[in-house]
Each structure stands twice: as structure tokens, then as C-alpha cells.
Amino acid sequence: MITETISTVKAAFARAYQALTSLQLQRFVAVGFVGLFLLTTSVDSSSLNASTKTMLNDMISRGENGRPVTSAQWKAENAELEGNPLERVDRIAKESADAVGEMAEIYPGNAKSVLPGMTNESLESDD
Numbered sequence: 001m002i003t004e005t006i007s008t009v010k011a012a013f014a015r016a017y018q019a020l021t022s023l024q025l026q027r028f029v030a031v032g033f034v035g036l037f038l039l040t041t042s043v044d045s046s047s048l049n050a051s052t053k054t055m056l057n058d059m060i061s062r063g064e065n066g067r068p069v070t071s072a073q074w075k076a077e078n079a080e081l082e083g084n085p086l087e088r089v090d091r092i093a094k095e096s097a098d099a100v101g102e103m104a105e106i107y108p109g110n111a112k113s114v115l116p117g118m119t120n121e122s123l124e125s126d127d
Contacts, residue, residue: 067095067098067099068095077091
């Protein structure tokens with residue numbers, strides 16, 4: 001009976017190890033395909049229209065003067081404010097207020113384009 005129990009436990013561990021190994025292989029293959037896809041895909045900026053290019057350039061340049069846009073800019077700001085928690089809190093509050101203000105500017109236009117029924121009152125009422 002003890003020998004049978006030991007063999008059953010060994011078989012269970014062998015099946016678990018085999019399943020774990022196959023999952024790791026599947027993950028490795030999936031990561032490999034995603035990496036290959038990202039390395040071989042390029043963005044053709046010549047196909048972007050002028051307004052999109054202007055918007056992207058504006059977003060990047062705004063990060064230099066205002067709120068950080070890239071992770072490198074966030075890290076640089078974080079290093080700059082290291083050891084000064086009050087200034088960090090002040091900067092976070094200012095940047096949050098700027099972000100809310102920008103959302104307030106963008107929201108009405110997005111709402112009108114996404115929900116055209118609100119402007120011409122063609123949405124159904126749920127009385």
C-alpha cells in the first residue's frame with residue numbers, strides 16, 4: 001500500500017512538472033512571436049495626416065515645458081524632486097489640475113462626436 005501511494009504521488013508530480021514545462025514553453029513561444037512582430041513592424045509617419053503629426057509634436061513638446069509625457073521625463077522630474085516632498089506634492093497637484101483642465105476642454109467635443117443623439121435629441125427616453 002505504501003509503495004502504491006508513493007508511485008501515485010510520483011506520477012502526480014511528474015504530470016504537474018510536464019504541464020508546467022509545457023506552459024513555460026508556450027509562454028516563451030508567445031513572447032517570441034510578439035517580440036518578432038514588434039521588431040518587424042514599423043510606423044510609416046508619411047501616411048499620417050498633418051493634423052495628427054501636429055498633435056503628436058505638440059504633445060511631445062508640451063512635455064518639455066509642462067507635464068511630463070514620456071517615462072524618461074517622469075523619471076527626470078522624480079530625480080529632480082528627490083528629497084523634497086512638499087515640492088513634489090505641489091507639482092503633482094499642479095499637473096493634476098492641468099490634466100483635469102485639458103480633459104474639460106476635450107470632453108465636450110468628444111461627447112458631441114460620440115453621442116450625436118444628444119445634440120439633435122434623437123436619443124430614446126427611458127421614462
